[in-house]
Amino acid sequence: MSGVRARIEASLDRLVDATVIERLQISLAALGFAVVVGAVLVFVSGLIADCPDPFLSLPGLGGACYNPVEVYWTMATGSFGSLAALGRTLQETTLLLFTGLSVAVAFRAGLFNIGTQGQMILGALGAALTALWLGEVVPGSLIGALIVIPAGVVVGAVIGGLWGMLPGLMKAYADAHEVITTIMLNFIAMGIAFWLVQNRVGNLESDSVLTHTIPEVARLTPTIGGTRFSLWALLAALIAALGIYVLYDRTILGYELRTSGVQEAAAEYGGVNAKRNIVTSMTLSGALGGIAGSVYVMMVQYRWQDGIPPLGFDGIAVSILAGNNPIGVIPAAVLFGAMKSGSVALNLSLGVPPELVEVLRGLIILFIAMPEFFRMIGKRYGYGSDPLATDGGENV
């Protein structure tokens, strides 16, 4: 038993010892490598793609269509270059804050919630239906909005929370690995929502799979003209980040939630109901995913429509880039928000497929997963005592 206790203490030590600075170094290094690999990919793609006037002609290889520097520059100006661009970036940031926090909450408890996407899809549908139904009943004034919008958020959170609770229960009581169950639940959530909207609750006259548009009163008022970004939603997301930071780092419940996932047995020895806490963490995580869906409907799309963007998977990257720290999620969400809004400009002005961002997303996760890689590089270039170590205490 003391062995178990020693192990949990060691793993908690590792979490604490990996200081903010070290995590930041890892994240920045991973980001840098992802950008470089992405640049190579863009350049090589440019050799394959057809374009009228390549920026560079290589003998034997033909014309290179995309200049990586121009690509990244276009992404930067497309995300911060104008007020409207900034609005689009912050709009994405708001959504990514919620999905990133959703993933981070689970990660802090040692659980991989890959299911944020499904929780968001169902939460979005719940919010859309709530807004459609309540929007008919309430007055079309500020009072009406103060009823409909919170109701939509609550319904989204409850549905997302219940959907997140499912894999939590399966993990806690049947030992089913949450990575597999949450991914399965994503497919199921998408199927259920699609079927409901197509056959039951949607706009049945439309050829597309979508619901009716929610009334004006249920929409978050845009703050920046020409965009749908609402400062209120961003503020709510920032408050959520702070709240989760306080919950996890400053309260006993937060401590229990963290230990239950990391070392279930040891937590039980300490008198903590680990199983219940696993369910709680997953429910909280799902609720945040559901809220992301609500905000997506009431701020961005104004209805549920097939083809909801993969914000849940972006949330994984945001959380991992942030070292699963709720405060770190804020800059990570801004970065990914910028990449996403910049990719639209990229597609419009240079014709580079916006899926580039999804490749970068995967690369960032991959590089962060291997701190050892950076340590080896650090050693090779003479930084003796591996300044980039993330796992303090472990000798290699």
Next chain:
Amino acid sequence: MKRPTVTRRQGLAIGAVLFGLLLAGFLIDGGRSLLGDVTGVISASYFAAVFRFTVPIAFAAMGGIFAEKSGVINIGLEGLLIIGAFGAVAALWGLSATPIGANIWVAFLLAVLASTLVALLFATVCIDFKADQIIAGLAIWLIALGFAPFASIIIWDRTNSPSVGTFPVWEVPVLADLPTVGPLFSATLPVFLLVLAVPFSWYLLNRTTFGKWIEASGEDPKSLDTAGVDVRRVRYVGVLLSGVYCGVGGAGLALNTGQFVGSGDTMVDGRGWIGLTAYLIGNYNPIGAFLASFLFAALDALQLQLQQIAGFEVSSTLVGIIPYVAVLVVLTFVGRTRMPSAAGEHYESDE
């Protein structure tokens, strides 16, 4: 320690649950005189379709067994299948512009090579750079999920490829002419490969020295190291094999329809994840994994065939989620498998 396996009773339970789900799926969707239609669908050509559908799932599952038994959990199977599928179609399309011409066999080999190279990357990241295997596997999936449509747009200007050609159908002499069961004996290369790969994988794992090394590498790497076998190398081979298998599965999937579909979750559409579950249900046994894959594929094919019956109103989306629900039910109520004890852990040789 006795290894728990899926008993006969549990197997029956799985079957009952799957059948119940199927029934429930139809009843929710309006309720039709179902049984007659189902029995009307089941024929030799239906089973031939099931074999085709089993190819990507079972190859991913068997590949996953090699990786995980050697100690590296490869949850990037879905991504490797995507690379295999995209690679096959892109290679066939690209080859048509070269002196080699649109040779489907060369394209098939190139697809397997592509998937294996990605598996090599995954192996390096996990074994040499000691990455968290779950996160790295996720990254492989997400990279493939982004890269395939990205490259499709670069090459074809849209996420779906044009039709590039399919494998020729081979007929087993004499057997293919039999009444009733004849259609089972005319199939494409991937199906024949599957029929060979299942016993081959079982033999490799259970009756050869290599199989013992794989097992030891995942269960007790220290002893294997002491016995003078390089754990690192065994694990590399395990992961690379998962790349080869997924390459065959993905290429088999894409060259069956002759097109790569990159929209949404791509044409692979969760088959890698189902394969992962199939080997858990099969308890790391290639034969068990194949049977589980076959069951999932049978559901999938049934749904497709029922849709083709005129006047049969069945929502494909709702029936389409049945395999995923089945996976959850199995994982929650039946599948109590034991992972190799050193799976997911790095091994550091003391020398």
